[in-house]
Amino acid sequence: MSVSIVYHGHACFSVVADGKHILIDPFLTGNPLAKIGPDEVQADFILISHGHGDHVGDAVAIAKRTGALVICNYEILNWLDKQGVKNVHPLHIGGGNRFPFGRCKMTIAHHGSGLPDGSYGGNPGGFLLKLNAGKTIYFSGDTALTYDMKWLADDNVDVAILCIGDNFTMGPDDAIKAVKLIEPKTVIPCHFGTWPYIEVDAEDFQARCHAETSARCVLLHPEESFDLA
Numbered sequence: 433m434s435v436s437i438v439y440h441g442h443a444c445f446s447v448v449a450d451g452k453h454i455l456i457d458p459f460l461t462g463n464p465l466a467k468i469g470p471d472e473v474q475a476d477f478i479l480i481s482h483g484h485g486d487h488v489g490d491a492v493a494i495a496k497r498t499g500a501l502v503i504c505n506y507e508i509l510n511w512l513d514k515q516g517v518k519n520v521h522p523l524h525i526g527g528g529n530r531f532p533f534g535r536c537k538m539t540i541a542h543h544g545s546g547l548p549d550g551s552y553g554g555n556p557g558g559f560l561l562k563l564n565a566g567k568t569i570y571f572s573g574d575t576a577l578t579y580d581m582k583w584l585a586d587d588n589v590d591v592a593i594l595c596i597g598d599n600f601t602m603g604p605d606d607a608i609k610a611v612k613l614i615e616p617k618t619v620i621p622c623h624f625g626t627w628p629y630i631e632v633d634a635e636d637f638q639a640r641c642h643a644e645t646s647a648r649c650v651l652l653h654p655e656e657s658f659d660l661a
């Protein structure tokens with residue numbers, strides 16, 4: 433029962449659990465950090481946190497090529513449906529369901545969710561994955577710090593993937609507060625360094641995590657992976 437998390441740059445990750453690839457926020461085309469393209473990334477499932485272009489990304493092309501099941505909110509699902517993506521499962525904030533890899537719940541995020549063509553994208557979210565492989569992963573999506581994150585401490589989160597880039601989302605100061613609320617074993621920061629607006633000192637964030645919280649912080653370069661023991 434192995435689980436690994438692969439970083440593709442910005443907020444795009446693959447969770448590989450028991451050989452199944454769960455691709456999150458597949459922004460590869462136009463992603464300055466990405467080292468792989470939408471034609472090569474593997475996907476059995478695609479999770480989309482919200483409608484912004486740096487998260488929906490290449491979802492349509494990858495879904496059509498792979499036939500992966502797309503899990504997202506109902507509004508984004510309708511937008512995908514109009515583009516011929518039919519293998520879809522709608523969730524919404526606070527709701528979860530069982531999938532072949534485990535349980536996936538859509539969590540609260542404070543942000544926007546407009547789609548690239550101006551379509552209404554509903555509310556933004558994050559994801560809490562309780563994998564059959566016995567590990568729990570929280571992906572914050574783009575969000576402000578919210579005290580609701582404190583409930584996640586009940587879920588014994590193994591890895592929290594948190595936005596830290598500031599400007600559009602939590603910055604390092606608020607992300608440290610999020611770590612204290614969530615109490616994960618490991619933190620993987622994301623959504624920083626892609627563009628000048630979201631340049632932050634990730635190594636300083638890592639040092640602060642180690643000094644101020646009980647979590648270990650892992651910094652990944654694109655295509656590096658973190659294996660959960």
Ligand code: NI
Nearest residue numbers: 482484543574
């Ligand atoms: Ni966004």
Ligand code: MN
Nearest residue numbers: 484486487574
């Ligand atoms: Mn974003």
